[in-house]
Amino acid sequence: MKKQDKVITIPTKDITLIYCSPPVGSFAIEKEQNKLTQWDHCREQFATKFDDKIVGFYFSHKAEKAEDIVAFVHKFENIIQKSKSCPDLKFSDFGLTSVPHILYIEPSTFWKDCFFKRSLFTLVLRCGQNYSIKDDIFDDSLFGYQHKESTLMIETKSAVMRFMFGFTKYTGISPVLGQANVMKHGWKEEFHKLDEAEIKNRLVLPDGIKKSSNIVGSESIWT
Numbered sequence: 001m002k003k004q005d006k007v008i009t010i011p012t013k014d015i016t017l018i019y020c021s022p023p024v025g026s027f028a029i030e031k032e033q034n035k036l037t038q039w040d041h042c043r044e045q046f047a048t049k050f051d052d053k054i055v056g057f058y059f060s061h062k063a064e065k066a067e068d069i070v071a072f073v074h075k076f077e078n079i080i081q082k083s084k085s086c087p088d089l090k091f092s093d094f095g096l097t098s099v100p101h102i103l104y105i106e107p108s109t110f111w112k113d114c115f116f117k118r119s120l121f122t123l124v125l126r127c128g129q130n131y132s133i134k135d136d137i138f139d140d141s142l143f144g145y146q147h148k149e150s151t152l153m154i155e156t157k158s159a160v161m162r163f164m165f166g167f168t169k170y171t172g173i174s175p176v177l178g179q180a181n182v183m184k185h186g187w188k189e190e191f192h193k194l195d196e197a198e199i200k201n202r203l204v205l206p207d208g209i210k211k212s213s214n215i216v217g218s219e220s221i222w223t
Contacts, residue, residue, distance in 0.1 A: 007067065007070045007071060007074060007094070008066070008067070008070055008094050008095060008096060009093050009094065009095070010093050010094060010095025010104060010106065011095060012095060012096045012097060012098065013034075013095055013096075013097045013098065013104050014034055014097070014098045015030075015034050015035070015036055015058070015097045015098055015099060015102065016034055016035050016036070017036055017099060018035055018036065018037040019037070021060075021099075021101075022036075022039035022041070022060040022102075023039075023041045023060065024060055024061060024062055024101075024129075025041060025060065025061070025126050025129075025149070026039040026040060026041040026059070026060040027039065027040050027041075027043075027046040027050070027057055027058065027059055027060075027122065028040070028057060028058040028060075029049050029050075029054065029057050029058075030056075030057075030058065036058060039060065042182070043119070043122050043123075043186060044182045044183050044184050044186060045181065045182050045183075046122065047115070047118070047119060047122075047183035047186055048181060048182065048183050050118050050122070051112075051118075052112045052113060052118075054107075054112070055106055056093075056104055056105055056106040056107075057104075057105055058097070058102055058103065058104055058105070059102065059103045059105055059125055060101060060102050061101055061102070061103060061125075061128075061129055062101070062129045063100070063101055064100075065101075065128070065129050066094075066096060066100075066101075066103050067133060068128060068129070068131045068132055068133055069094075069103060069125060069128035069129060069131070070094045070103075070128075071128075071131065071133050072124070072127065072128035072130075072131035072138070072141060073091075073092055073094075073124055073125065073128055074091050074092075075131075075138055076124050076142075076164070077089060077091050077092065077108065077110070078091075079164050080110075080163070080164060080166060080168065083164070083165055083166030084166065084209075084211070085166030085167070085168060085205050085206055085209045085211065086110060086166065086168060086206065089108060089110045090108050090109065090110070091108060092105060092106060092107045092108045092111070093105070093106040094106075105125070107121055110168075114169075114170050114174065115174040115175060116170050116174065116186070116187050116190055117168070117170070119186035119187040119188075120160070120163065120187045123152055123153060123187060123188075126149040127141055127142050127147070127149050127150055127153060128141070129149055130142075130144060130147045130149055130150065142160070143157060152187070152188040152192075155188060155192045156187060156188055156191040156192050158191075158196055158199055159187075159190075159191035159194070159199050159203060162199055162200070162203050163203055166205060166206075166209070166211065167200075167203040167204055167205055168203070168205075168206060169203070169204050169205065169206045169207070170202060170203060171201065171202050171203075171204055172190070172202045190202075
């Protein structure tokens, strides 16, 4: 990954928690300035609020994991960028808050243009809690069976890996948000039962990008 002067670039936000401290792994949109009144631990509930118009949101994480999460997300984004299918991908921006276990996140526009990308992004954030900058074991943080945060990544590993190889354009039909309070069909539900042929049909290279076969073989999930 390209060296950056700061991985946390947004100034610290002063926030007030209303009612109580949220469970680890929860998400919130700021509806009233500096006040967070509603948290969603259920990703399916948060999916109805996390649309392409959202600038940023908050994430409640395990203690002292902020920098590890940021580094993990940037590693994930860097892998996609180096796949050469998204060379102009701009990394997501992060900011600390006045509450030590809550991060503010402004996702890259790369993530926001597709419902299933946004769903995957919330999974990546949760897996970031498994990562340690010191140990730098990326694959285990993403797919380690000992981590409960990795369960949905493991169940959709072929799709996740194909996405990381640059096949980031989704060709299926995205759910319509409408007035629903819960969106039950996210990344896991879309990909966990598909065979490799169908995964290849639904995740393709972005428009205008061509990729030659690699050493894995022309019939692999990565081509």
